[in-house]
Amino acid sequence: METRVALEADFIQLLARLISESDDGDPPIERTGKDLTCSQPVLGQWIDDCDVPFLLETLALPDEVFAQEFPGITLSQNDREVFAKTLVMHFTECAHCNAKKAEDVAWKLAVDKAFVENKRTIGQFLSSTKRKP
Numbered sequence: 031m032e033t034r035v036a037l038e039a040d041f042i043q044l045l046a047r048l049i050s051e052s053d054d055g056d057p058p059i060e061r062t063g064k065d066l067t068c069s070q071p072v073l074g075q076w077i078d079d080c081d082v083p084f085l086l087e088t089l090a091l092p093d094e095v096f097a098q099e100f101p102g103i104t105l106s107q108n109d110r111e112v113f114a115k116t117l118v119m120h121f122t123e124c125a126h127c128n129a130k131k132a133e134d135v136a137w138k139l140a141v142d143k144a145f146v147e148n149k150r151t152i153g154q155f156l157s158s159t160k161r162k163p
């Protein structure tokens with residue numbers, strides 16, 4: 031377990047380095063609305079605690095996949111759709127949460143871009159960790 035955590039930390043460090051070395055003038059990712067207050071703190075807690083693209087993708091999973099991934103949570107696909115729509119609506123009403131979403135989306139794009147631009151480096155990193163005992 032500790033090895034896995036260390037591996038993830040190394041990988042995140044590698045990604046952060048690759049993203050910061052990408053020199054095409056992208057502005058740094060910075061959240062503009064973080065000092066604003068969320069208008070619906072219960073929803074805001076979800077949005078603050080989760081990576082927004084990941085949360086929305088998770089809520090959109092088919093029932094059988096969701097049940098496999100989260101066996102303790104009994105939320106039907108319909109329940110999850112309603113929750114996802116509530117979140118999406120909230121982004122249009124709440125500057126705090128909209129800023130958090132924008133930051134998460136920007137981060138996801140930066141990660142995706144780093145993956146595309148550094149396939150070889152990332153592949154080497156992953157195959158070198160696989161060989162460790």
Ligand SMILES: [Zn+2]
Pocket residue numbers: 067068069070073074120124125126127128
């Ligand atoms: Zn909010």
